Amino acid sequence: MSKTMQAAFVKAPFEVECREVPIPTVKEGWALVKVKACGVCGTDMHIARSEATQWQGFGHEVAGIIAEVGPGVKNVKEGDTVVLESSSYCGVCDQCRNGRVDLCNKAPNFWRKDSMGFADYILAPKECLVPFNNLSFEVACLAEPLGVALDMTYTADIALGNDVLVLGLGPIGLMSIPLARLKGAGRIYAVNRSGGKRTELARAYGADEILSSMDAAVFRKGGVDRALVSAPPSTITQAMKVMNYGGIIAFIGIEYGPGATISFDANDFHFKKTQLRASHASPAIYYPTVLQLLQDGHFDGEAIISHVMPLDQIGEAIRIMRDSREDVLKIVITP
Ligand SMILES: [Zn+2]
Ligand SMILES: [Zn+2]
Structure with missing residues (x-):
């Protein structure tokens, strides 16, 4: 050597x-x-x-x-x-x-x-x-990023039939799509402004609808039951507005400067019984599970x-x- x-x-x-x-x-x-x-x-x-x-x-x-x-x-x-x-x-x-x-x-x-x-x-x-x-x-x-995506998916506590909104289509957001499906998501909405490989993969990974923006979003239940946010913190505010009663938002992200501070309507948060939860896969504890998912082909x-x-x-x-x-x-x- x-x-x-x-x-x-x-x-x-x-x-x-x-x-x-x-x-x-x-x-x-x-x-x-x-x-x-x-x-x-x-x-x-x-x-x-x-x-x-x-x-x-x-x-x-x-x-x-x-x-x-x-x-x-x-x-x-x-x-x-x-x-x-x-x-x-x-x-x-x-x-x-x-x-x-x-x-x-x-x-x-x-x-x-x-x-x-x-x-x-x-x-x-x-x-x-x-x-x-x-x-x-x-x-x-x-295994490492997939564990991060799995932590976010677990944090959102997706139940059978829940409609899920995925905000942020970097590798973590993309990886969360098939994981949400495996957890029994009903309809999966993903948001991406432009086309390109990310949109293509979101579809291939099982997103039912790709929304070009949150403003134009129409959801079959009026809103969504779960949101997986791996986008800048301001996106949490957008997610808050479209959560159904009892919705859960899982967030992962790091931001520097003023963008790290957000505000949202606390009354809306209260009356809708929304939950906002942070995901941080450190320690990285899900390797046996994600390696199995990769080996079994449940995650491509x-x-x-x-x-x-x-x-x-x-x-x-x-x-x-x-x-x-x-x-x-x-x-x-x-x-
Ligand atoms: Zn990493
Ligand atoms: Zn310890």
Whole structure:
């Protein structure tokens, strides 16, 4: 094994660089993973746009092969194919002991290390390593965003026959469409202003109606029972207006600046008994379920991968994501 590897680093705004760096050394409780696929995520775009004030490694939707395990790593061995939980739980804090591992973020993780998933190798703690079989690496690395979409779908508590509105057709919103269908949604409405690949995939994934705007929206029950919002926070206000009595809105998103503050009619909220719930799949706890969905073909992973690109084109991948959103679904980097 050569002692150096290629790794990508990012600095805001939108500067990306591949460098030759030392391969990380394993330590107790950690394993070295040969990265075979790493998805480009909206979070990477936030990092590239403004978060990375200094050069930093990035890429967290990782599938690969265990290259070496450190002392004390028993759950995987060299040669195992794994996906990486982007964050895990510790098992010993109060939240974990109270059975709410979903509220823990205290486990060791691979964030903010020198390099991350856009590299030939990544060092990861044993808690994050989830073995898988019978999937390509490109599809397996979808486990991370699919888990995020599943968390949003669970948060909305979709019941049989519920009409569901999907606001935001990035990968998370798109992925939530077949999940909502599996949960028994009645009619699924998705909103997308322009056509393009996102609209096509929304249909292919089972959306019954694509609405060009919320203003023109007509719903068969007058409104919708559930809303899955993975769009800017202002969209919550739009969803509020079209919820049926007892409706539930699940929201996932990060916004900076004034757009992070919203207002809505609290009387309407009260009388309609609307529920507004936040989804945040950190820790990422649904990998066994999403890997099963991918393996069984209940979720078509191939369909959402629009680009597969080598590591040295990561800068180009970020630019494509920024400049031609409508024609980009999921970009997977294969180091
Ligand atoms: Zn992600
Ligand atoms: Zn914990």
